[in-house]
Amino acid sequence: MVKQTIQIYARVKPLARRQQAGIYSVSEDEKSVSSLEIIVPRDLADGFVNNKRESYKFKFQKIFDQEVKQDAVFESIAKPVAECALAGYNGTIFAYGQTGSGKTFTITGGAERYSDRGIIPRTLSYIFQQLEKDSSKVYTTHVSYLEIYNECGYDLLDPRHEASRLEDLPKVTIMEDPDQNIHLKNLSLQQATNEEEALNLLFLGDTNRMIAETPMNQASTRSHCIFTIHISSKEPGSATIRRSKLHLVDLAGSERVAKTGVGGQLLTEAKYINLSLHYLEQVIIALAEKHRSHIPYRNSMMTSVLRDSLGGNCMTTMIATLSLDKRNIDESISTCRFAQRVALIKNEAVLNEEIDPRLMIIQLKKVIQELKDELAMVTGEQRTEELTQEELLQLDEIVKTFLEDPDPESMLDVGADMRKIKHCFNYVKVYSDTNTSEKKEELKKLRDLLHQRDNEISILYVTGFIWV
Structure with missing residues (x-):
């Protein structure tokens, strides 16, 4: 059994040409703990008596500043979690932040350059490289891809066809057994025997994802997406089998509805996104409180699916993505505050062994x-x-x-x-x-x-x- 708090990291997105940089600094202490300080100067228009806070300080395991590349992010964040998954422990990596702060780029990556690959394709490559090196066990690998849109789940890897609309995909529902284990009905598990097959499945899922344009980001994801790698291993002749799952989660953007500047269907989507993130925050607060008997996992589909990842049998890592331009300072501070609460949660990861x-x-x-x-x-x-x-x-x-x-x-x-x-x-x-x-x-x-x-x-x- 491995007991540890959820590991939190921060990544600062490079500024665009027309964005004005906010004031912030990154430092590291003797214990290799990184600190982020955000400065918000007082507005002179508020008068001489202005008690508004100017400095905000937050601590992270590591902070990736604007110039840090994708490979460095993978080595520090995803590689240790992937190694634990190969050893038989459950793992989760999720990105949290406002729309346009670089969540999808960090988790999935960019399509223009090979070096822009994100955590998911790099993790798939690393896992299959390790499987090829280890001939002492027989491994089986499956992947699943779930999209949660307006509190409804959809299977992005439907084997029958590529959907033209989200509604064409099978609808995923949650079922709970007497032991309170969550089962996802209609979510397909696709076997991947090598890296190429796994990447093809990832490409199919990304093609089926629901994308829309908002004033904040011209390619803003309107849903939560959970890509899961299922690994089982067994030594020849042994009846003991190890099963582990690695969740790689791209959450939808977290910002105030008024700031998105949308209406109609997009307004409904923004409300559902904020509601599910609100329930996620409720779960985080409940887990951080001692002697709390009830944790409201069932309030949303996302918290139900990630029950093990939050306060359960899992080694969990969070990436707080920040856009530190003047216009988004408030949202960045809100993201950092959420990350500090997440860091208080303790998980107990156990080796997942069972008899075949x-x-x-x-x-x-x-x-x-x-x-x-x-x-x-x-x-x-x-x-x-x-x-x-x-x-x-x-x-x-x-x-x-x-x-x-x-x-x-x-x-x-x-x-x-x-x-x-x-x-x-x-x-x-x-x-x-x-x-x-x-x-x-x-x-x-x-x-x-x-x-x-x-x-x-x-x-x-x-x-x-x-x-x-």
């Missing part, structure tokens, strides 16, 4: 058969069914190996089945008879050879070729 039910059934059948054989020996009950040809050949090989073994302490163990024991006795008898016949034949040959040599010696003596 198919192998367990085979083992139990074998044990039952052995017990039946022992019971038949005690009661004297005779089994009427004959041994198969394969069983007879296997017994012959076992007895032959035993008889030819020079070790005097070797044992012959064929179980408590009287049919097998009788067959072994018969084999030994035939083997002994065969060996006896062969030895008699060899002795006769030696005697005949000795008699022939005696005759040859007598002839030589009579003819005088041998002098006494």
Whole structure:
């Protein structure tokens, strides 16, 4: 079991040409904890008496400033979580921030340059590279891609066709078992045997994503998207199987509805987004409070799906994406405050091991058969069914190996089945008879050879070729 708080990171988006930079600074202390200080100068129009706060300080595990590249983000954030997933622990990485702050670029990446690949494609590449190196286990990898739009779930990897509208995709619903485990009905699991297949599935899912234009961002995602990598591993011959899942989450933008400047359908979407993020914040606050008996996971689909990731069996990492231009300072401060609350949550990640039910059934059948054989020996009950040809050949090989073994302490163990024991006795008898016949034949040959040599010696003596 691994106990740790949710790891929080911050990433500052580079400013566009027309954006005016806000005042901020990044520093690092002796314990390698990064600090972000945001300065908000007082407005002189408010008068001489102005108690408005000027400085805001926040601490993160690491802060990625504007010039940091995608590969550095992956190495620091995603690679450790991917390694834990390969070892059998659940993992989650989610990006949180306002629209246009770089969440989708960080999680999925840009399409223009290969170096702009985000966390998802880089994680897929890393996982399959590690699987190719490890020949000690048999791995199976599946992926799923869920979009939550207006509190409705949709399967982005529907195998039947590429959808022209979101409504064409299968609708995903949440089901809960008696143990409070969440199951997603109609969410397909697509097997990926190599990196190329996995990336093709990612491309299909991204093609089906719902994109719209808003004044804040010309390509703003209007939904939450959860890309999940499912990994199972098993050593050959072992009945123990490890299963882990790695959630890579791109949350929708978090900003005030009035600031988005939208209406109609887009206004409805913004309200649903803010409502689900509000429920996420409620869950975060509840988890941070001690002695809180009820955590409101069921209030939204997203918090239900991410139940394990928030205060459960998971190693979770959050990336706070920030757009530190003057116009978005307030939203950036709000994002940092949310991240500080997330950092208070403690998760307990356990190794996900279970017994393969198919192998367990085979083992139990074998044990039952052995017990039946022992019971038949005690009661004297005779089994009427004959041994198969394969069983007879296997017994012959076992007895032959035993008889030819020079070790005097070797044992012959064929179980408590009287049919097998009788067959072994018969084999030994035939083997002994065969060996006896062969030895008699060899002795006769030696005697005949000795008699022939005696005759040859007598002839030589009579003819005088041998002098006494």
